[in-house]
Amino acid sequence: MNRNKYLIFIFLGLFSVACLLVVIELTLxxxxxxxxxxxxxxxxxxxxxxxLERVYEDVDxxxxxxxxxxxxxxxxxxxGLMGWDDxxxxxxxxxxxxxxxxxxxxxxxxxxxxxxxxIFNKSRIISPDAGDLERHIYVMHTSNIQLADYYxxxxxxxxxKKIVFDxxxxxxxxxxRYDPSLIEPELNVK
Numbered sequence: 174m175n176r177n178k179y180l181i182f183i184f185l186g187l188f189s190v191a192c193l194l195v196v197i198e199l200t201l202x203x204x205x206x207x208x209x210x211x212x213x214x215x216x217x218x219x220x221x222x223x224x225l226e227r228v229y230e231d232v233d234x235x236x237x238x239x240x241x242x243x244x245x246x247x248x249x250x251x252x253g254l255m256g257w258d259d260x261x262x263x264x265x266x267x268x269x270x271x272x273x274x275x276x277x278x279x280x281x282x283x284x285x286x287x288x289x290x291x292i293f294n295k296s297r298i299i300s301p302d303a304g305d306l307e308r309h310i311y312v313m314h315t316s317n318i319q320l321a322d323y324y325x326x327x328x329x330x331x332x333x334k335k336i337v338f339d340x341x342x343x344x345x346x347x348x349x350r351y352d353p354s355l356i357e358p359e360l361n362v363k
Contacts, residue, residue, distance in 0.1 A: 209332040211272035233325035284316025
């Protein structure tokens, strides 16, 4: 009987250690923050890229709107429709006071990049007009289901990037978020 108790305690001890290691690993993943500095003059170009979306929003809380722009290497065809391939280069950037901050600049296979700008209170109790608003740009990489949080670091004058969710899958099926004017017309196939 005592032997069974010892085995149970050993099992519970090993299980507790395994759980602790998982928690530590998840905590360390959450703490990884990447710094996005302004690109050197002339290193980021939008030549031969298609502008998909541009939003003017104060993303650094300085009272002035910055330009948040999303580009892709897919080009419009002669019919005006997008010539999507199974992968293309995506560039998400912020233009601030003549500087370019490339938040995302990479090739995406079988997916796309989407972004949202979120504004909320740090205190969560004062009205949205309060001066403690935080602004975040959330970027979804749809082919491997990864969500990144970009936010302005006033002290270091740069953006910080933190991965808030990473599914660690190598491929996830996704559907493109088309602009209605870019949706291809239906063909009457009989």
